[in-house]
Amino acid sequence: MKALRTLLPALLLRSRATALPQARPAGQVILDASESPTKSLGVGHFSEWSRATKKQFLVDWQAGKASEWTIVQGNEGGDMDSMTAALTWAYHLEHSSENTSHPIKAIALLQTPSHALDLRPENKLALDNSQMTPGHEDLLTMDELPEDPETLSRKLKGIVLVDHAEPLRKWSRAKILSIFDHHKDRGTAPDAEPRVFETTASCTTVVARQMLDELEQLDQEYHMPHELLELILGAIAIDSGGLTSGKTTKVDIETAERVLKRSNWREDNLEDVMEELDDELSKAQKDIDHLDLRDLLRRDWKGDLIDTPSPRTPTVSLGFASIPYSMDEQILKTDFAELFDWFAVHAAWTAETGVDISICLNKYKKHYKDGEKEKIREVVLYVRDDVRIDQDQADSLFKVVKDALENNDQGIDLVPWHRADELAPRQMVWTHKSNAGRKVFRPIVEEAVMAWD
Incomplete structure (x- = not known):
């Protein structure tokens, strides 16, 4: 096997060599302030397309032409898979239709604020490798x-x-034109086209396969920038463990092979490239020890409004955080390193986001004296009484959700946390040893809320 630990930088340099910015002709006047030589812009077709698309979208919105646009959006967690899938399909929609009588204007939307993008260092690394403008101004x-x-x-x-x-x-x-997902079909927009739900390690796999299938049917293929192809490979790699995890499917492998053959890495071995990409991106993904509790809460945050049968409170705001540290470790990241401060920071964040019910899903590995590690997960439940619900309603809602979690039908044995007796009203923390994450717990909580009266 090649020593790709040293090979990847060379691959990236070779890829970039084809996308060096052209020198400006002597005497050419700079008309756009964004092109100032003092400003560092991304180079290559992918960065230029993304920046130009963003500019045109905002210009058209100002001119009252938002109706001409399609927004491709991933989930609000903003992980690399979601980001890459959105960018890939937006690029494809625009370029596959540009020579038709009905060209499509499409833009990818990252459903996270710009200040939160660098909380996922693997995204920053991947975008840097794709030669995007620093500060994510292209997105x-x-x-x-x-x-x-x-x-x-x-x-x-x-x-x-x-x-x-x-x-x-x-x-x-909004009208839902298409859906691509690699999880459970919830029956949304049955008339959307394409509408693809398929179990794969990465949603980018599903999107890239559809893109390639349609691209190869065109009379003349459009230009596919190597930066985007390499971003696609990275997204598949990190979600599939370099194509070696138990989640990896035949579709992931076949699609990655097709993408690789079009990239500047086409002469290299697929398994070696994907292993190296996974190693580099996973290493970056874990580089979050410097983040404080507030950053950890907002790093992978997903939430929405849930309908209830209660005439007093027809909707409740629900938020989920996923954090790769134990509760004890998170407490040490607060100013006072005390339990009360964890809930103070948490309360400030949920107040800012307008959340009524917050669920934090923590996962970590517990070390034993014999050197073995055991995967442990925690569930933190907190219900606020605030603008939307009063104290009596919050008490009632907490009981309903707590009972639903403890009496779940998934066989998950929730054990009270070792400091559960120190918690305040409407606060609870459990530990468990199952592999259940947000996709398991979210429906449990949502169904409890929808039945709460």
């Missing part, structure tokens, strides 16, 4: 939308969901 993020999604969704041509089975409530008025 459209939630805090850069020119108006709230509830209003914008009514004006758009439509939205495409990737790595996401159904839209957030704030996008519910």
